[in-house]
Amino acid sequence: MKSELAEELLGSLMGWDREAFAEQVRRLEAMASHKWDEYGNFRPGVKFFESLAAWLNQFSDSADRATALNFVLDRMVFLSDAEMTHLIELVYPDHMETVLLQRVASATGISPFCVSALVEHPDFVALRRRSLVLGASDGARLDRLRRSAPFLSHEQFLQSSEPPVELIRPMANKLSEALKDQGIDAPATFGHIFLVDDFAGSGETLLRIKDGERKGKLHKLNEAINELREADLVTEDIDVTVILYIASEQAHQHVVEALESTSLPAWEVRLVQSLPSTVKVDQSDPAMADLSRRFYDDVLTDEHKGRAPLGYADCALPLVLSHNTPNNSISLLWADTTVEPQSLNRLALFPRYERHHRDRP
Numbered sequence: 001m002k003s004e005l006a007e008e009l010l011g012s013l014m015g016w017d018r019e020a021f022a023e024q025v026r027r028l029e030a031m032a033s034h035k036w037d038e039y040g041n042f043r044p045g046v047k048f049f050e051s052l053a054a055w056l057n058q059f060s061d062s063a064d065r066a067t068a069l070n071f072v073l074d075r076m077v078f079l080s081d082a083e084m085t086h087l088i089e090l091v092y093p094d095h096m097e098t099v100l101l102q103r104v105a106s107a108t109g110i111s112p113f114c115v116s117a118l119v120e121h122p123d124f125v126a127l128r129r130r131s132l133v134l135g136a137s138d139g140a141r142l143d144r145l146r147r148s149a150p151f152l153s154h155e156q157f158l159q160s161s162e163p164p165v166e167l168i169r170p171m172a173n174k175l176s177e178a179l180k181d182q183g184i185d186a187p188a189t190f191g192h193i194f195l196v197d198d199f200a201g202s203g204e205t206l207l208r209i210k211d212g213e214r215k216g217k218l219h220k221l222n223e224a225i226n227e228l229r230e231a232d233l234v235t236e237d238i239d240v241t242v243i244l245y246i247a248s249e250q251a252h253q254h255v256v257e258a259l260e261s262t263s264l265p266a267w268e269v270r271l272v273q274s275l276p277s278t279v280k281v282d283q284s285d286p287a288m289a290d291l292s293r294r295f296y297d298d299v300l301t302d303e304h305k306g307r308a309p310l311g312y313a314d315c316a317l318p319l320v321l322s323h324n325t326p327n328n329s330i331s332l333l334w335a336d337t338t339v340e341p342q343s344l345n346r347l348a349l350f351p352r353y354e355r356h357h358r359d360r361p
Contacts, residue, residue, distance in 0.1 A: 006049040013056050013065055027073060028052070035080045040323045041351050055349045064291055068332070071288040071318070072349070076333075077279065079246065081322045084198070087245045087272045088141060092149035095270050096194055099241050100127050103192070126186040129153065129178055132171070132193045136161040136206075136217050139198030139245075139323075153178060161195060161217040162224045165231045172233050189233060193240045195221060199321065200244050201328025202313035203251035207258040214262055218242070218255075222264055240267040248275045248328070250315060280316040281330050289316060292330040299343040300335050325352045 010028075011021045028049070036048040052072070059065045104124040105112040118124055133149075133156055135142045142157050155174040158167060168190070176188035195217070200206060207216040221240065228234045242255070255269050282289040289310060296309035305327055310316040315328035325334035325348075334352035337343035 006053040009053045010056065014069065015062065035078050038081060038322050039350050041353050051349055055347050058347050067287045067291055071285055075285055076318050076320065078320045079322060084245065084322065085144060088144045089148040090272055091145060091196065091243055095243050095272065096149065100124060100131065100192065103127060122184065126184045127191055130175065130186065130191045131156060132190045133157045134161055134163060134193060134195045135159040136195055136197035140196045141198065145196065162220045163228065164224065165227055165233065168228055168233050189235050191235045191238055193238060194243055195240060196243045198245045199326060200247040200251035201315045201317060201326050203254035204313060206255050209258065218264065240265065242267060242269045244271050246273045246275065247271045248315060248317060249277045275317065275319065279318055281318050282310060282316045292332045295346060296331055297335065297337045297344040297346045299337050299340045300331065320350045325350045327352060
């Protein structure tokens with residue numbers, strides 16, 4: 001479908017007069033060209049206008065169509081690739097360096113406000129090189145993070161939330177060489193770990209308690225650290241900082257409380273961009289939340305996310321990421337069932353690529 005035809009269908013669906021058509025299409029075109037057309041999971045030949053027209057066409061009631069379109073225009077949060085890159089560029093100066101400065105200030109007694117003295121202190125230089133940066137998922141985009149952290153070596157980055165001894169040992173050997181080259185008198189063991197990830201909606205992927213047992217990436221990381229300790233690759237008092245590029249307030253609270261309720265160390269969780277609970281659709285837009293419940297297709301219910309008209313764990317987020325839509329967002333945004341047998345043939349505005357799918361066991 002050509003964009004012009006999609007615009008005409010949209011005007012017909014919404015019942016706009018000439019003036020309203022011009023105004024609303026202008027707004028939609030501006031946002032589509034600025035952000036929405038870059039969504040990575042549109043089908044070949046499809047852009048935002050085609051997806052929007054087909055999405056709205058499935059609502060037979062004009063009030064439902066108005067509710068859905070108003071949500072898109074006024075409350076939907078679309079994080080573009082450029083915006084994600086900006087968040088990543090803030091990670092080193094605003095979070096990693098800040099954490100390391102705080103550690104050195106506490107250890108040396110130097111005032112945390114004497115930044116120049118701390119940055120030039122041998123303990124800071126040593127700790128910075130003795131830090132590991134772990135990517136918890138592909139979304140961590142370590143390639144971009146490396147380029148935005150000029151004081152860190154490529155030998156400090158690893159795409160894993162469960163770093164095995166066989167991969168860390170050669171990194172420790174490189175660390176030993178680097179410390180000698182810089183004339184730094186410090187053990188060739190890692191003293192700090194930064195675990196980075198792009199998004200957390202519920203926080204349960206990071207840490208959860210199920211049937212009395214800890215599960216999630218932080219639990220697995222802790223087990224990996226214990227093995228690295230036994231291999232003398234990390235210090236006994238190694239600390240961990242979890243950095244999330246974007247996360248809901250619900251996820252942050254969940255992880256902090258889950259850490260406090262377990263025997264895991266009191267690791268710090270830092271957010272580059274927080275989504276406050278006020279953006280939740282069931283709070284900010286009850287009509288859209290109701291629409292999501294009414295149009296939910298039960299064929300989507302599975303063992304991984306359960307029944308999720310408002311998204312996994314009822315997060316009710318209005319969020320779309322340029323590369324994929326989180327399943328923590330309301331189902332109307334991401335839940336496409338047109339290829340599912342015995343479904344209601346629901347169309348998604350921004351179809352999601354599912355990590356877990358019955359056709360990919």
